[in-house]
Amino acid sequence: MRLIGLMHLLIGIGLATHAIKTGRPHFWIYIIMLLPGVGWLAYVLMELLPDLAHTRRGRAVAGDINTLIDPHGEWNRRRDEAERTDNVDTKLALAEECQRKSMWADAIALYEAAGKGLFADDQAVLFGLARAHFGAGDFKAAEATLDRLREAHPDLTHQEAHLLYARVLEAQGRLSEAEAEYGSLAAYYAGLEARTRYGLLLLRTGNPGKAASLFESVTRAGNSRGSVLTPDDRQWLKVAKANI
Numbered sequence: 001m002r003l004i005g006l007m008h009l010l011i012g013i014g015l016a017t018h019a020i021k022t023g024r025p026h027f028w029i030y031i032i033m034l035l036p037g038v039g040w041l042a043y044v045l046m047e048l049l050p051d052l053a054h055t056r057r058g059r060a061v062a063g064d065i066n067t068l069i070d071p072h073g074e075w076n077r078r079r080d081e082a083e084r085t086d087n088v089d090t091k092l093a094l095a096e097e098c099q100r101k102s103m104w105a106d107a108i109a110l111y112e113a114a115g116k117g118l119f120a121d122d123q124a125v126l127f128g129l130a131r132a133h134f135g136a137g138d139f140k141a142a143e144a145t146l147d148r149l150r151e152a153h154p155d156l157t158h159q160e161a162h163l164l165y166a167r168v169l170e171a172q173g174r175l176s177e178a179e180a181e182y183g184s185l186a187a188y189y190a191g192l193e194a195r196t197r198y199g200l201l202l203l204r205t206g207n208p209g210k211a212a213s214l215f216e217s218v219t220r221a222g223n224s225r226g227s228v229l230t231p232d233d234r235q236w237l238k239v240a241k242a243n244i
Contacts, residue, residue, distance in 0.1 A: 011036075088114045088125070095128055104136035121152035127161050134164060139171045159189050166197070175205055192218050192229075192236040199243065215240040 019028040031039040078097045082090040095110035111129035126149040133142035146165045166181035182198035202211035222237035
């Protein structure tokens, strides 16, 4: 009985610690500790399992499991669909799978093939192509593609494309330009990633005071009552806390 009680205590402490470290609402701590068993199950079902389904990490884990079972199953399925129904949607789906497998050259070729005729300036095509160039390490091509996207859609507010543009500049060592882009982006980006990346860049450029202010604002936003954080936000919140 003592062993079972100790195991219950350790499980409760472990789940409560996870809730604290990942920025979950504080009421989970009370549910976990005061309702052993039922509270644990609720936390797993409502917090941990959705993470597995919706986070990049969770999708990667699921993808890795599928890859172990059938390493090329999803790629083969999408390739067959693209061959059977040769249209923009099937090309984009196959290109995304190529990116997941870090097949950057194949992804670039597919995005370029999709971006013909009426789809030459398509938002999804251009943004996907820019991401593929970035993944391949061709930062100048990524920048040029993002410039095409902006020229084709001057009124477009695309926060992920803006974030990628700032990262492209940073990757090229154009830190002052990247800093300006991060500063502009941080004012409207719906999430914690942009401000945290901005703070990390400021640390690189020798402005720890402003960086600390950004990390503190990220922490306040992440810990504020009623805030709803995506799983990715929780990861950036941890980065911000670690750098205060």
